[in-house]
Amino acid sequence: MRPRLTLKQYTTGILAADRHILSRAITLVESQLPTDKQLAQELIKALMPHTGRAFRIAISGAPGVGKSTFLETLGSTIVQQEHKLAILAVDPSSSRSGGSILGDKSRMPLLAQHPQVYIRPSPTTGILGGVAEHTREAMLLCEAAGYAYICIETVGVGQSETMVQQMTDLFLLLMMPGAGDELQGIKRGILEMTDLLVINKADGPGSQAASAAQQFRMALKYLPTPASGIAPPVFTCSALERTGITEIWQYILHFQKQIIENGFLERQRKNQNLDWMHHQIQNELLGLFYKNKDIQDLLHNLEPQIAQGQLWPGEAVQRLIDRFKNQE
Template identity: 45%
Template sequence: MTEKKNISKNKKTDVLPLKNTNKLWAEKIKTQRSKQPSINQFVEGIVSGDISFLSRAITLIESTNSEHQKKANEILERCLPYANNSIRIGITGVPGVGKSTFIEALGNHITALEKKVAVLAIDPSSSVNKGSILGDKTRMEQLVANPNAFIRPSPSGCSLGGVAQKTRESIILCEAAGFDTIIVETVGVGQSETAVHEMVDFFLLLKLAGAGDELQGIKRGIIEMADAIVINKADGDNEKNAKIAKTAFNRALHLYPPKETGWQPKVLTASALKNKGINPIYKMIEQYVSDTKHTGLFQKKRAKQNKYWLIETINQELKTSFFSNSKVQKQLQEEIKKVENGTSTPFNSAKKILPLL
């Protein structure tokens, strides 16, 4: 009898601490949320180079919460005077070309020159469950431990071509935090390259030797945008193939129309894994920046990009406002059923919905 009473008593005492713990935890979470830094604290923290404030501000930028967006916009406005003082480099290439390894090698090289590097890596989101691995930090083990480097993987979500909608705003915050080199990595698929090309100063395309004419044909538009092509994995038995590919791409590039900047795109070889060819690539990027700044085309290009993102932002806001409208949502569901049943065409249904906003 004594033993049973002890068991019953123990069960009772087990339940009470658990309830108390849950209550205390809920109160702690509530307190933490209410103590979110002010806009002044965010700006001061970012400008002083505090990574925790930078990370939290980027999270606000990526949030769909209206209050978060309002706060993020104010932070951006306050940080703008401290921005626009970096070299922005876009890096693209098909999956498997070695983008992460190359970016890590380039980032380590730049930080060795006493510079600070921020990597904004766009991680592809699943079209089925909308999830994202966000694995760039695990693929760049050395760079993530570098005190002069900041790596921020962001899910691509449903934005155009897999490019995170807020990447360009994140660039401004990284510049305000003192990062003088910003690297933007694309997912390497869809139209993401076009969007990234419109937010960077130098656009670099990574290729593999012997990838095939079919792939080159598909990527022709990307080659036209590239300021340089780097044949990666040029080591071991593949070194000879890389040299052949370099010659072929050099010939092909001379057939394309000259760029507005007057820059003739270069073709180089590298082995990111062996850390070969990284220094010449960075020197080439520095030469490009120096040449375009001397002619005034560097700022002209940035001004053109600002105009591009103004239009893109307006388009995005109009789209969001349209589809969040209750009348549009109701009519849209009705028109979808008609289109699926074949009683209306997509074009006629669209004409009925569009005037509702």
């Protein structure tokens, strides 16, 4: 493994927007080693006052709807306005298949070379929750390095969505025409947290994008108004042909302005910090519990009894918890 830098080297490097040091710092926060974790905590703490100024956008959708291509196109618009942009990927499927570095970057040939853009592919190791957790820390590091817009690309299924939603300001759901929402793996819960729905691939002869958009407008009408107070609109675009993107970018700017003015941005971020703390408490406590030698031994004894129906699970839990508490 490469030698670590000192805390001072990481902080000054990041504050000076040194991309190389930023990458090494993200590797540090993704590390599972206890010494790295300690240093990572100190680093985040030192940089905390320099975070929070970016606007955070989640780009979600089923594999293949065109998230990376869309980001390449939207990102070009963002950097044309002289904004610095960071793109982070949370894709548990790509971490299983061994890394998405080539995948993500080859879909974004222009951005991958742009000096104002930083792209970080999915971590190649780690459990699902862990991936999203490190993404939050990576995002904070990017903010400290001065990136004004952070886009997080995430696969539109399951738990990672909720975690990403809990660290961003705007949740953009990307869909494509011609496939029902079940086919695209989108659950109602995901529609409920969507701030902006975009039907991509509105190109080619006989495109169904307009009618798909119409259907989604109807479906969204039946959902409760989101906490931001702003009902989600539906746009169509072609990431490939670069049409419809300017309107989407204008809407994102409009949304950003609105939630700053109506106080939602600040309120939501406070809640997100609280959620993050509780989430970490749960993780840490579970870790302490399952790594405990006594607990492991007792579990080993109890599990066969549970399996054979000799012991009721509730009773086993009580014994485990009692044992754990008596250790303190």
